[in-house]
Amino acid sequence: MRHLGVIVASSFNYVGACLLILIWKMDIFIYLPIAFAISCMIGLLVVEIERSIIYTIACVIMGHAMAAAILLSPHTIFQASVGEFNIAGTVVLGSIGKLFLVSAAAYFLGVIFGCFLGEKTTSLTEK
Numbered sequence: 001m002r003h004l005g006v007i008v009a010s011s012f013n014y015v016g017a018c019l020l021i022l023i024w025k026m027d028i029f030i031y032l033p034i035a036f037a038i039s040c041m042i043g044l045l046v047v048e049i050e051r052s053i054i055y056t057i058a059c060v061i062m063g064h065a066m067a068a069a070i071l072l073s074p075h076t077i078f079q080a081s082v083g084e085f086n087i088a089g090t091v092v093l094g095s096i097g098k099l100f101l102v103s104a105a106a107y108f109l110g111v112i113f114g115c116f117l118g119e120k121t122t123s124l125t126e127k
Contacts, residue, residue: 002045003046003051003055006042006045006046006055007055007058007059007062010038010041010042010055010056010059010063011058011059011062011063011066012063012066013038013059013063014035014038014059014060014062014063014064014067015063015064015066015067015070017031017034017035017038017063018031018063018064018067018096018099019067019070019071020034021099022067022071022092022095022096022099023071028099028102028103031099031103032102032103032106033106035103035106035107035110036106036107036109036110036113037110038059038110039056039106039107039108039109039110039111039114040110040111040113040114040117041114042055042056042059042110042111042114043056043110043111043112043113043114043115043116043117043118044114044115044117044118044121045114045118046115046118047115047118047119047122048115049111049112049115052111052114052115053108053111056107056108056110056111057107060100060107064096064099064100067096068092068093068096071088071092072085072088072089072092075088
């Protein structure tokens with residue numbers, strides 16, 4: 001049950017970070033430390049490296065999908081024409097795809113660093 005909470009909370013963290021970049025037009029160099037920190041928290045809470053990587057990928061995919069849904073919801077709610085929706089979808093999904101590709105290394109480095117920290121802290125508490 002704890003791992004489900006980690007996935008849900010991290011997904012919402014990724015949604016917030018993604019919307020920070022896309023809505024407020026912040027620089028990508030602000031997103032990279034945030035993504036690193038979120039991934040590090042996942043690795044710290046779930047010490048197993050394989051599970052941490054799988055959880056991180058799942059959280060990133062769910063978070064970016066929720067961000068895309070939030071960004072496309074005005075076009076859906078106000079019933080924009082098909083052409084407007086297609087253009088908005090292309091822009092939003094292109095931006096999110098670029099964001100994912102640029103920050104993929106930060107995700108994996110954060111997970112590895114978090115797993116390392118989690119392993120060290122659990123070995124210190126067991127002594």
